[in-house]
Amino acid sequence: MRVKVFAPGRVNLIGEHTDYNEGFVLPFVTEMGITMEASLRSDGLIKARALDLGEEVSFPLAELIPAGGGKNWWDYPAGVCWALMEEGCRLKGADIAFGGDIPVGSGLSSSAALEVATAAAMNYLNGLNLDPKKLALLCQKAENSYVGVQSGIMDQFASMLSRPGRALFIDCRSLEYAHIPLNLSGQELAVIDSRIKRSLAASEYNRRRAECAEALALIGGQLGENRASLRDISIEEIEAARPNLPEALYRRSRFVVEENRRVLEAVEAFRAGDLTLAGQLMNASHAGLRDLYQVSCLELDLLAETAWASPGVWGARMTGAGFGGCVIALVEKEHLPELKRRVLEKTGGELAAEPRFYTTRPAGGALVEQGG
Ligand code: GLA
Numbered sequence: 185m186r187v188k189v190f191a192p193g194r195v196n197l198i199g200e201h202t203d204y205n206e207g208f209v210l211p212f213v214t215e216m217g218i219t220m221e222a223s224l225r226s227d228g229l230i231k232a233r234a235l236d237l238g239e240e241v242s243f244p245l246a247e248l249i250p251a252g253g254g255k256n257w258w259d260y261p262a263g264v265c266w267a268l269m270e271e272g273c274r275l276k277g278a279d280i281a282f283g284g285d286i287p288v289g290s291g292l293s294s295s296a297a298l299e300v301a302t303a304a305a306m307n308y309l310n311g312l313n314l315d316p317k318k319l320a321l322l323c324q325k326a327e328n329s330y331v332g333v334q335s336g337i338m339d340q341f342a343s344m345l346s347r348p349g350r351a352l353f354i355d356c357r358s359l360e361y362a363h364i365p366l367n368l369s370g371q372e373l374a375v376i377d378s379r380i381k382r383s384l385a386a387s388e389y390n391r392r393r394a395e396c397a398e399a400l401a402l403i404g405g406q407l408g409e410n411r412a413s414l415r416d417i418s419i420e421e422i423e424a425a426r427p428n429l430p431e432a433l434y435r436r437s438r439f440v441v442e443e444n445r446r447v448l449e450a451v452e453a454f455r456a457g458d459l460t461l462a463g464q465l466m467n468a469s470h471a472g473l474r475d476l477y478q479v480s481c482l483e484l485d486l487l488a489e490t491a492w493a494s495p496g497v498w499g500a501r502m503t504g505a506g507f508g509g510c511v512i513a514l515v516e517k518e519h520l521p522e523l524k525r526r527v528l529e530k531t532g533g534e535l536a537a538e539p540r541f542y543t544t545r546p547a548g549g550a551l552v553e554q555g556g
């Protein structure tokens with residue numbers, strides 16, 4: 185039995201660091217992705233090959249133990265197999281080989297795409313018949329418990345469930361989702377990769393998560409009642425609690441509450457074709473990530489500011505966890521060359537590495553391309 189699957193990378197339009205706070209997000213997926221070919225083995229081994237790296241690793245399914253803190257490429261397929269088995273699925277061994285064109289470490293979720301591709305391939309080969317939502321949740325479990333990054337559900341959901349031409353609106357509490365038409369005929373979604381990769385990203389990410397939990401507990405304590413998440417707290421309540429909140433926690437909680445509201449407004453703006461409002465919300469999201477959530481960096485700020493000042497740009501913001509990675513700009517097609525020119529002008533000066541540009545249409549989620 186063999187299968188060929190494709191899983192895309194994701195770009196977040198708006199709704200950053202809200203997924204693990206039971207909030208709202210609005211990502212879409214790219215035409216870039218990971219293609220994986222897999223076939224069954226009878227000896228209980230997974231033999232995984234990363235074609236782009238020319239590396240191969242083997243591991244027995246029976247010996248998978250969450251190491252936590254390991255972040256080698258094979259931890260992602262191994263983690264997915266582990267999560268499937270934890271769920272009670274009986275897996276056979278497999279040869280898997282994958283390659284792709286998502287820039288790694290750029291905040292475009294190459295790791296989620298690798299998880300999703302593995303999950304789709306193992307689901308098919310082992311006849312598991314798990315639905316896509318369940319598979320996405322198991323991919324998140326792999327990342328949280330096996331790889332050791334406390335990510336939310338956005339990336340795996342997007343890679344699994346998106347539809348062409350649409351963004352995926354997710355309520356990360358109920359896990360209900362809707363496909364939102366973007367109606368962008370005269371515009372481009374330009375993804376500008378700063379090529380900055382910061383090693384502190386994972387530790388800072390986990391720290392932000394912990395800060396949100398702490399802020400929630402402190403604000404709840406002052407209100408005299410527990411609230412399930414920052415989503416259940418209003419700006420007024422945060423302001424009332426402010427005198428007794430450490431400054432960092434005040435900023436984190438304020439950002440999350442504001443960002444949730446922006447996502448809901450952005451969904452309506454895109455539905456109505458109101459790009460002025462959608463762009464303003466994107467810009468405000470970036471400012472919040474910079475000033476309140478404090479996950480931006482000089483290069484991302486510079487790219488966003490350059491885009492804001494460039495003609496024909498409706499809005500721009502950093503996308504993904506932050507501390508490097510990409511900025512997304514919603515720009516009129518005919519103005520894209522000027523945006524590129526202005527960005528590239530900064531190379532060598534304020535930007536050490538020359539940023540890379542990708543334009544992408546919102547694409548579809550994971551797909552079994554061939555099987556048999
Ligand atoms: C990473 C995580 C997501 C999400 C974003 C920030 O991509 O994997 O779950 O939290 O960061 O919005």
